[in-house]
Amino acid sequence: MSSSPQSSMSPLIATPAFLTTLTALFPANSTLPNPALWVAGIVFAAHSLPSEVAEVYTHAVNSTTCAEEKKNTTRVFREALFKTGNLYGAPRMINSLLEVRKTMDVVGVPDEAGYRDHDMPVEKLNEAGVKMFNHTYGEGAADTRELLRGVHPDFDYFMMSLIYGPINAFLGVIDAAQTSIAMIAALIAIEAPLQVGWHEAGAIRNGASKEDVEAVKQIAEKCLMRIKEAKGEKMKS
Template identity: 25%
Template sequence: RRRVVRRLKEALVKGAILFGVPRAISASLALQDALAPGDRDDSFVREGFHLDGENEQRGHEALHRIYRDEMPLVGERKAQMRDIEWYSYNATYGVFLAPISETSDRAPLSIRETEIVVLACLVALRAPLEVRWHLRGSLRVGMKEEEIEAVQCAVEEVAK
């Protein structure tokens, strides 16, 4: 059960960059309140994690796995949105959405599982452009069309 709790906590941390830190804090507190004491997990996934040059590299690798040659910020858009590009590489993906490690037990969510979190958040936020990007990205990281459709339908049902 603690493994499930650890994965839920990581989904909330990753979701915070998409739906906001206040909501992530509230959801995390509600999760802790709902758990029996023996089911609580006090692991710290980012222990020893530093904000350094590796964030940009990690973000770059994750973004290119998801978008491949369909990066949204290219050409004139890229030149006019350099701050967004920097934030995407260094923070959004470099710190939050890229997996901490593909092999470590401390990394509760893989890039595939992270795409489920991202897609669910974007569908709930009604962000059609980003949903389209991440529908394709979900396929690129190994999700099947049926899985993607199930996530989308479940979120749409809950968000009604």
């Protein structure tokens, strides 16, 4: 017998009260817009909980006061999930964004045309990817790229031309600091502490404060803990 991926997770875990608690964890004096809800969306998406993602998105949209704010909230929410799908898995990203797309019709937010230049030559994508990667990794960029080449001979090229170039380096919806924050959320969700450390430093290089980063980690960890509690699992130490 088939069952929904969330059949064992009922009742809802992304409750309004829980989401309000998450929102309060991000520093009110930060220069960044509060990312708590899309951070939560990333964690739920990473754990194949698309209905929970839709609940988070609905809460985010319902927290706005006008049509333009709803559109912007939707852009940012979708972009955050899109930018991190290569970390937690494209099928999970697709399933979550499909639920968000359905919910957009319910809450009255129209779809939009693509944001990126779909005709950009691969050389330009590679150039943009290298620039973004170098800025994110700073003095460690060369060593990290060498590590990527050691993983697989094509992996460095793949990361620069197919991930960092067309996906991460596009800053028209969320900026570099927000992009790094999104990466941290996804990496916490899949429990990859080594890479979390890399992107903590990258987030600060890209404009986030240490307080911003610590708050995002706390938000993502609380979401992960809530998911594990609902599944009867334990957090990794």
